[in-house]
Amino acid sequence: MADARIRTAEPDDAPAAVALRALVYPYLVRGVASTRQMIAEPPSGEEWVAFVAEVDDRVVGWVSAYRNIRTSEAGFGEVSLLHVHPEQRRRGIGDALLGEALGHLRQVGVRRVRTWALPEALPFARRHGFTPSRELRYSALELRPAPPMPAAPPGVRLLPFAELDPPRVYRAEIATAADEPGDVASDAISYETWQHDVWQNLGLDKAASTVAEVDGELVAFSVVKRDGDRMWSDYTGTLPEHRGRGLARLAKRAALHRAAAGGVRFAYTSNDEANGPMLAINTQLGYQPVAAQWSCLAELT
Structure with missing residues (x-):
């Protein structure tokens, strides 16, 4: 060979x-x-x-x-x-x-670098100077039968990305991302970078990705990226001042319903093991753990 x-x-x-x-x-x-x-x-x-x-x-x-x-x-x-x-x-x-x-x-x-390693690959990572930092859980959900469309409470509208201007979605996402658990804060996402990563990504399903709107403000959302009959919940979040009202779960349930209606059969997502609220939401929605990875950090000289 x-x-x-x-x-x-x-x-x-x-x-x-x-x-x-x-x-x-x-x-x-x-x-x-x-x-x-x-x-x-x-x-x-x-x-x-x-x-x-x-x-x-x-x-x-x-x-x-x-x-x-x-x-x-x-x-x-x-x-x-x-x-x-x-x-x-x-x-x-x-x-x-x-x-x-x-x-x-x-x-x-x-000067400082992060990589991700499966549990069985941690010896390889350590051998190359990386130290395990945080555990990430991967979960899967079969959308058969398709989850029902949730009923929005009074004053809340569930809108697909397809009906929204991208700057509104961007402002909502960066307001929720800064305190997401991780090795570094996602606190410097420019509009141009977000457009490339999210809005202009060819895998973005704008019909399934969903926001919750309250009094004209986008306060929670769930982003769906798709390949055929498989989807990835790229990010789900709620503005800090609106947390504790079940809006992230509501947006994600609506996104899963819309994705299933569009032909998606398998949904996948990942969460930091320290992100208790999102892990609880996914458990309530029926997600099951399927794999784990560890973030690993190293200093470059």
């Missing part, structure tokens, strides 16, 4: 990258079109790059690396979705991919 070749990812790698991701991480949802878009049009200022490993002209490994421009912490970067085909492991491919990713981050001035 030929040695692995590591190279920069290209847009035409999208189908192979999605197939590999579905094998290693079956609970993650990103389609070919949005993956191609991610490779071809990364956000400005992020210094995003991806590398693939090829064996016999077949993509068997993937990793991406970028500067995190969504936080006010300077010099913070990410190594995302490092994974290798199960048949190609223990051949040094993961080491080579991680080396390329960390080398890129050093070149662009990143």
Whole structure:
């Protein structure tokens, strides 16, 4: 068998990258079109790059690396979705991919980096200088039968993204994101970055993504990204001053109903294990845990 070749990812790698991701991480949802878009049009200022490993002209490994421009912490970067085909492991491919990713981050001035590791990959992460920090739970829900559309209480309207102007949705999301549990605060999300990540993402389902409006203000929302009959609850949140009223659960139930009506059969999401309120909502909605990952941090020298 030929040695692995590591190279920069290209847009035409999208189908192979999605197939590999579905094998290693079956609970993650990103389609070919949005993956191609991610490779071809990364956000400005992020210094995003991806590398693939090829064996016999077949993509068997993937990793991406970028500067995190969504936080006010300077010099913070990410190594995302490092994974290798199960048949190609223990051949040094993961080491080579991680080396390329960390080398890129050093070149662009990143000083502290986060990556994610499955529990069985924690020894690999520690060997490369990473320290486990926080546990993330992945959960799944089969939308058969489809959940009923919830009845909104008086004074609350449930609106799909398709009926809204994007600046209103952006303002609601950044108002909820700053205190989300995590290694760094998501407190510096520009409108341009949000547009790229959310509104212009080819996987965004604007008919299913839902907001709760009270007195003309968007106070809670649930974002749906979709690939065929699978969806990812990308983010669900409520403005701090409106929490404790069940509005996030209401918006997410409506989003799940609309997604199911549009043909979605399987819903996936993830939550920090410290995010008790969202974990409780997902449990009430019927989600079941399917996997876990750990965020891991390292200092770059």
